[in-house]
Amino acid sequence: MPSMVVKQIRSWQIPQGVPLKPPELAFGAAVRLAIEFDGHGYSLLAAELDGDYSLSAWYPSLKSAEQSANERFGPTTKDWETLGMP
Secondary structure, eight states, rough: OOOEEEEEEEEEOOOOOTTOOOOOOOOTOOOEEEEEEOSOEEEEEETTTTOOOOEEESSSSHHHHHOOOOHHHOOOOOGGOOOOOO
């Protein structure tokens, strides 16, 4: 089964106070976020819009991928655009 994007945020600015913000990124940096389903689990994908930072991390559940995104970048569940659910 090919991976399928289930949620995305096309442009997100990292707010102040994000507890596990990647040190390579400044507060206010713009990133594109996506969560893909691969048939077994979920990958959190992040890419800085105007830089070289990227992240790919696998999680066993959608909830754990969203929680990691919240801790690293700051979006809440309501900030995501839902594209499809497997």
